[in-house]
Amino acid sequence: MALGTRWIEYLLPPVVTGAIVMTIGLNLAPVAVSSVKDSSFDAAMALVTILCVGLAAVLTRGMLQRLLILTGLVASYAIYALVTNGLGWGAPIDFSAIGAADWLGVPAFTAPSFSPHAIVLIAPVAIILVAENLGHIKAVGAMTGRDLDPYIGRAFVGDGLATVVSGASGGTGVTTYAENIGVMAVTRVYSTLIFVAAAGFAILLGFSPRFGALIQTIPGPVLAGTSIVVFGLIAVAGARIWIQNGVDLGDNVNLIVAAVTLVLGAGNFSIDFGGFTLDGIGTATFGAIILHLVLRRGAGRWQDVAG
Template structure:
């Protein structure tokens, strides 16, 4: 009882330090400025994903905004979180597009959203133990490493090659290295709100450097209308969706990994704001809101979304926790998506600029998987852990394919995830679920989420 009272007092003290609490409405003259901070924090990463998978960046901005608004609605306006484009789905989307074009990618995104819904339902009824049974750190960590390193070749090619000839270009590579250098310096030395947006600053600096070297074509920006609808893809209007087991096996396993990351974000966010979001409004609502956001994107032609650590960083620095500020950022993103000038400007960013920031971003993703293994004290002197992680890394990064027919195959990251889950379940010496729960998420068996 005393422990609970102390926790409540701590939460109240942290909340009192908030400049704007979760349900407080900002003053009109502050609202736009505060919302723009969140928009800038997510902007660079969110537009990079459609750039890589060749989807409309305007649609990505609109789907990001709509997904965030839906998330706020599902979580009863109690969790100040912004949803941006997910990097985990880049390789699966590219693989699925090779099978059936962008339409197949939207079907796969919808199926991934259904996984979120199913997981939310099971967590609501059964807690988190079952998730630890199939996706412990020894599986999730290597899969996250695969997500980052699996994209390494893409990042390097974007940085080194002339996109028009697909041949090595020292001139283009110099732009990428300059962009990378600026991004690294900003990450290391900038403080406050500017320390949260090194990707955006790096892209802007790289863009200006590329412009000075004559690599930027602004003709489409000049021709574009100020207000123009992006290239939406509506099912049964723009295309007729078709289910495929190959699409399902490629996209759906990735959702389990992003859900594990989502839970980690909720724990950090709870600590920053001073409230237990896993208990109220509940982890099941948070995951459901994320899944609905993913499905909304699939209905209009946008990539899957996820909660953003950058925006949690903005909350920590500004102490502005208002969901109305987050909602304002979402509405602003939607408005940007309907600006032809903004979309054309994003499309005019040279490939080596994106390649430069991608080298750091994809490396950070891989490193976060390594950090998960370290934080959870995974012992690689244990043969079981060594075998699981080794098989996941080689099958995932190597691009292994399990092909049953021309229309049914399981590839790369999805196959690596499924093999990792299988090995974890069948190999002897599995760690206790309750210990894993506490170690990975800091949730004890007595907590409501467990």
């Protein structure tokens, strides 16, 4: 917040941020696809879910269209229940856990403990969260057509405070969620007030084990189909950054940076540092930044020599 955003613009030009955002969606894609690849029935139901979300996007209007992910999920949930619990195809939904769960309950909280070894292993995760947060902000900026760079400092502070609160109660480091960005892309609802209200409801529902049990009944294929749509929207948001900023992929520097970043992320190229692993999103993010700096500087020097 004190230094401004010029350094971010230098380190993360549109070709880099677009590649990072696209990488997030491509890196998450195997998670959704792998959960249904071993069952033809599950794969078919995932495709039905995708169709339900797509139909909700183009055939509904008003509130239903703005809630198209939820609309498609509810419709596919009902179809899944009909063909499994009703017709006996596939694994039926078990509703017994809902009745056995209490309406109200307190989550399990854990007081923090401090271990130098654990701190050394976990603290670098914050760097990855910063990179993910930055990519998410760029994605939202591309979708809304607004320059959100002046708010990056606030976003980092918010991430830091949220991680402190989470760690103080036994949770993990937290960051912005790419899945929500995908929902924003398809609904075109960008109001921050909506997310404040959603956070309030999420906190309240967190004290209801019965609601948690209801969520647990959502079939895996339905979640997989929804995830495929959402993760795909994230990848498209990265391409939108390139298009809106006129990124020239005929420039070899841009071409190599984009190509390498996408493969590192989509292939989940990981690097181990002792007990710490930098996964595909992390390696793609840092790889894109470093590769762009090296190639751009090298190209500049070559032009100077040639001139």
